[in-house]
């Protein structure tokens with residue numbers, strides 16, 4: 001018996017060494033903290049928890065240089081920092097998303113955020129038109145209606161402090177669900193909405209799992225309470241999404257229109273008082289899309305719609321939390337933005353995509369918020385074959401992390417990076433930021449498909465809030481703590497006061 005066990009263990013060790021030898025060789029040539037046998041740097045995992053992530057990444061870089069590695073047991077993680085490596089990684093077609101991203105498949109199936117190869121390529125090409133600026137601009141009135149609801153909710157606080165992140169989450173969820181699927185969720189007005197709770201809970205649980213390597217294996221995770229909670233929330237979301245997709249498919253079929261007619265029917269009719277006319281939604285574009293001469297299946301459509309909500313709501317909410325936080329923290333910026341709104345007579349006017357384009361300082365301000373607070377601080381890729389990045393040879397099975405936060409705070413590219421200065425992006429100062437340094441939405445072929453959509457939502461909400469209220473910080477929280485919470489998807493601590501603004505004249 002003991003001989004069988006001995007042989008089994010020997011074979012297992014030989015197989016393991018054979019499979020991981022190349023990875024070991026690659027890792028041994030990259031600087032990094034001293035690794036212990038078998039467990040590697042697992043004892044340092046605490047340093048990668050969201051609470052300390054931002055500081056640790058900066059600390060490691062100072063100690064080990066631009067490219068350094070960590071061993072998570074047999075897994076090799078390499079952190080990259082230079083714009084050149086970033087460009088090469090983001091444009092290398094042999095790389096896929098890190099293995100941990102597959103954990104998202106319970107929610108988003110094989111949606112854009114995790115698919116790769118031909119599937120990703122054809123779907124991305126087919127979905128790009130859904131995010132065309134002309135289509136996005138038709139979303140403006142719907143987003144503004146949700147912004148009005150948010151303003152009313154903030155007005156009801158009568159200048160008392162409010163933790164603003166829940167309201168922002170609900171408002172942005174409402175706006176994205178209505179513009180992407182034509183469904184009115186009413187999350188903002190109904191705090192007990194079961195769908196809001198399910199969306200919130202699902203992304204929180206998925207991120208908790210992704211940031212905890214002890215829960216990586218399915219058979220361990222499936223025995224946890226977290227798993228049971230996740231299944232319950234997923235059931236609610238899948239039921240809603242399937243119903244919305246079926247409803248919309250039937251409606252389009254009943255109308256018996258050809259794709260082009262549907263398009264012209266849905267693309268923006270002027271709003272009549274109190275009635276929301278149907279507009280063309282992202283879902284409509286998906287329903288009309290053909291790939292290689294066939295329509296997308298119901299499953300594929302649900303995957304992509306779930307991806308939009310998952311990838312879009314938390315990120316845009318986090319960014320908006322920091323927009324409002326920055327307005328409160330920097331009253332002088334608030335005044336400049338307000339002056340621009342007044343200069344373009346947008347104090348009371350209905351917002352349109354064209355009027356928003358004229359707000360150039362708002363653009364710079366949002367750019368600086370996305371640099372300074374870096375809503376997505378890291379993004380990763382996995383090598384699937386031999387490849388060369390930054391002159392270094394990598395074999396298959398290595399995880400590469402791009403330090404979006406580190407790049408955005410590197411003094412070689414940004415003068416005084418710890419200062420909040422929107423004008424660093426202005427034409428006058430024309431600070432030369434090399435490509436692949438400011439990449440809040442990533443870059444290369446996987447660049448965020450929803451970036452213009454997110455910016456549109458952020459612009460509309462910022463103008464609506466700013467022209468109605470003087471935003472003030474109540475209890476300033478430590479920014480690193482806020483950023484850590486942002487990574488964990490448990491935004492809290494954005495305590496702000498909204499004082500109604502005196503009307504001019």
Ligand code: HEM
Nearest residue numbers: 112113308311312315316319376379441442446448450454
């Ligand atoms: C401020 C808000 C947002 C930020 C900071 C952000 C950031 C990012 C980043 C960094 C990536 C690339 C990840 C990578 O290269 O691995 C990404 C991808 C993606 N984002 Fe966004 N995003 C935002 C809003 C949105 C919105 C509103 C949507 C959709 C409605 C969206 C949908 C997606 C999708 C589908 C992908 C995957 C694209 C692909 O791989 O082809 N995002 N986003």
